Amino acid sequence: MADSLIAHNPSYQVVIxxxxxxxxxxxxDFVAPHQIVEIKTIKIPDFEGLLGKFNLYEMSCLAKPYFAxxxxxxHQSLQKLLYFDTDMLIFDSLQPIEDSLExxxxxxxPHVTAPFNDIHSPHLRIFLNSGIYNGGFFALRRSNEAxxxxxxxxxxxxxxxxVNFCKGMFVDQLCLNFLPLFFKNVLIEHNPGYNISYWNLHxxxxxxxxxxxxxxxxxxxxxxxxxxxQIDKPNQISLHQDRHQWEDRTDIHPxxxxxxxxxxxxxxxxxxxxxNVYFKKPWHDKFSYLKGWVIVICRKILKELNA
Amino acid sequence: MRxxxxxxxxxxxxxxxHLGKAKAMADSIIRYNPHYEVVIGLMDRLTSxxxxxxxxxHTIIEVExxxxxxxxxxxxxxxxxxxxCVGKPYxxxxxxxxxxxxxxxxxxxxxxxxxxxxxxxEQLLDEHDICISTxxxxxxxxxxxxxxxxxxNAGLYNTGFLGFxxxxxxxxxxxxxxxxxxxxxxINFAEGMFVDQLWVNFVPLLFKKVWIDADVGHNVGYWNxxxxxxxLQEGKYFINxxxxxxxxxxxxxEPTVPQxxxxxxxxxxxxxxxxxxxxxxxxxKALIESHHAQFQTLPNAFYKRRYFxxxxxxxxxxxxxxxxxxxxxxxx
Numbered sequence: 001m002a003d004s005l006i007a008h009n010p011s012y013q014v015v016i017x018x019x020x021x022x023x024x025x026x027x028x029d030f031v032a033p034h035q036i037v038e039i040k041t042i043k044i045p046d047f048e049g050l051l052g053k054f055n056l057y058e059m060s061c062l063a064k065p066y067f068a069x070x071x072x073x074x075h076q077s078l079q080k081l082l083y084f085d086t087d088m089l090i091f092d093s094l095q096p097i098e099d100s101l102e103x104x105x106x107x108x109x110p111h112v113t114a115p116f117n118d119i120h121s122p123h124l125r126i127f128l129n130s131g132i133y134n135g136g137f138f139a140l141r142r143s144n145e146a147x148x149x150x151x152x153x154x155x156x157x158x159x160x161x162x163v164n165f166c167k168g169m170f171v172d173q174l175c176l177n178f179l180p181l182f183f184k185n186v187l188i189e190h191n192p193g194y195n196i197s198y199w200n201l202h203x204x205x206x207x208x209x210x211x212x213x214x215x216x217x218x219x220x221x222x223x224x225x226x227x228x229x230q231i232d233k234p235n236q237i238s239l240h241q242d243r244h245q246w247e248d249r250t251d252i253h254p255x256x257x258x259x260x261x262x263x264x265x266x267x268x269x270x271x272x273x274x275x276n277v278y279f280k281k282p283w284h285d286k287f288s289y290l291k292g293w294v295i296v297i298c299r300k301i302l303k304e305l306n307a
Numbered sequence: 308m309r310x311x312x313x314x315x316x317x318x319x320x321x322x323x324x325h326l327g328k329a330k331a332m333a334d335s336i337i338r339y340n341p342h343y344e345v346v347i348g349l350m351d352r353l354t355s356x357x358x359x360x361x362x363x364x365h366t367i368i369e370v371e372x373x374x375x376x377x378x379x380x381x382x383x384x385x386x387x388x389x390x391x392c393v394g395k396p397y398x399x400x401x402x403x404x405x406x407x408x409x410x411x412x413x414x415x416x417x418x419x420x421x422x423x424x425x426x427x428x429e430q431l432l433d434e435h436d437i438c439i440s441t442x443x444x445x446x447x448x449x450x451x452x453x454x455x456x457x458x459x460n461a462g463l464y465n466t467g468f469l470g471f472x473x474x475x476x477x478x479x480x481x482x483x484x485x486x487x488x489x490x491x492x493x494i495n496f497a498e499g500m501f502v503d504q505l506w507v508n509f510v511p512l513l514f515k516k517v518w519i520d521a522d523v524g525h526n527v528g529y530w531n532x533x534x535x536x537x538x539l540q541e542g543k544y545f546i547n548x549x550x551x552x553x554x555x556x557x558x559x560x561e562p563t564v565p566q567x568x569x570x571x572x573x574x575x576x577x578x579x580x581x582x583x584x585x586x587x588x589x590x591x592k593a594l595i596e597s598h599h600a601q602f603q604t605l606p607n608a609f610y611k612r613r614y615f616x617x618x619x620x621x622x623x624x625x626x627x628x629x630x631x632x633x634x635x636x637x638x639x
């Protein structure tokens with residue numbers, strides 16, 4: 001992700017917020033010129049307490065507002081801050097986002113702008129559970145409103161940053177539903193060139209023209225979100241969906257090939273083996289096959305009970 | 308007043324048990340807006356137990372007359388509350404079809420009461436086709452109920468108030484909404500469902516010319532008490548001193564439990580909110596006048612209690628807790 005960003009935006013610095021500890025100096029060298037900031041550096045209040053409450057996924061999500069606040073605090077000349085999930089590739093200049101931040105303090109993307117008309121997954125309802133806006137991208141301008149939002153968000157996820165649909169919680173993302181209601185100068189960016197992923201492929205097509213990627217003919221592709229992509233299943237668009245078949249979406253094949261090669265080049269498979277220093281693999285990980293079945297059965301019973 | 312030479316309609320939807328509330332609501336609309344007709348969409352049947360003369364001059368349309376597709380299946384799979392929430396898009400489409408001169412249509416829940424003209428409501432559709440109502444515009448941090456996250460389950464917008472202008476976009480929305488409610492109108496937070504209301508989260512994203520109403524004089528309810536205060540000035544109610552109160556939503560208020568301003572919340576009481584006491588007292592009297600107590604006992608013609616479900620509800624709740632805790636461990 002970082003390499004693709006600076007390939008099109010060489011004036012940017014990419015900082016990787018690490019919800020972990022750096023294991024070896026060679027990792028720092030490998031990731032260069034991008035910077036790594038470990039989570040212990042940003043001194044989250046009651047960090048040990050949070051480790052006891054949340055799992056690894058929840059912790060990775062709630063770290064966003066904390067890191068954002070840290071960067072604004074420690075870089076006084078920083079006017080504009082962009083966040084991208086790690087599973088993205090950037091394909092163009094980010095100037096349009098910077099231009100929008102001249103008029104808005106906060107920018108987020110909706111997941112979809114057109115409904116699905118089928119029974120495949122993901123179902124439209126998943127966004128009613130997990131949030132109508134995608135937490136994989138946000139952009140902030142240094143401003144009172146952005147700080148008001150970050151402080152609110154930080155406090156919110158510290159209390160409610162769990163995965164628990166029936167209690168109205170989904171990590172950092174679901175509460176973003178409140179963003180345009182509680183805060184001013186918020187842009188819900190509908191531009192289809194932003195944050196394309198498996199959930200909005202039904203409303204977006206990609207074409208190559210004049211050495212550039214375009215979405216729906218007219219919109220430059222800014223960034224693609226390869227959510228749910230697995231390196232060992234290169235012809236599967238995402239493990240989270242069954243709506244779009246690989247053979248039916250030849251328009252995005254080149255993008256996925258680029259991403260696949262990028263992951264290979266950056267030794268993704270070997271980094272995946274490194275255990276997290278804060279969260280150990282649970283004991284039941286050894287019984288993953290049986291565990292999978294128990295999970296499926298539990299979910300089926302809950303569905304029958306309408307719970 | 309706008310459009311006195313065109314038809315103006317508001318509609319509400321209720322079962323027989325809520326006809327008293329609907330009558331109080333409808334009377335309060337036409338008190339300030341005599342050029343309006345109020346239509347009561349009845350998710351029930353007008354049996355001999357219903358004293359229709361008490362509901363005059365308002366129009367009642369029974370749900371079986373609007374021919375909701377697969378209505379029988381709907382009555383079998385949904386609870387009574389879920390059934391009553393299905394009607395909104397279908398009644399809206401029916402009214403647009405059967406009143407060809409109708410250009411705008413407003414929906415209000417039956418437990419709403421009016422205090423002013425609808426002028427500020429009508430203006431919302433000047434430049435827009437669809438109007439929805441946000442629950443609130445300020446965060447509230449509290450240990451009491453409801454919590455903010457409850458609105459992430461139940462919906463950002465309150466479907467107790469909706470505005471529709473006759474247009475292709477409105478039609479597209481109503482058809483989409485109606486299709487959702489055929490099979491996905493349950494209360495099931497884990498599956499991303501809360502009757503008709505949670506679906507409306509999508510409306511500003513999927514449809515054009517949508518206005519999100521945040522006027523503090525509209526749809527005042529317990530969920531926005533933290534940002535709204537009622538005052539009485541020269542015989543008129545105002546919100547936050549300067550905005551006229553147009554309508555108040557008495558969600559969860561039952562005159563048989565007069566000490567609670569809503570059974571759905573425990574943050575506010577009449578002691579902590581003396582500003583709303585006169586409004587609730589007036590509403591309580593209005594419900595007596597509209598014979599609410601008499602209508603309240605009427606059973607619904609469609610909903611049949613599910614014996615097994617009722618008897619094992621407690622056990623099912625315990626099982627759900629166990630399974631959810633197990634899933635959390637296994638998926639960590």
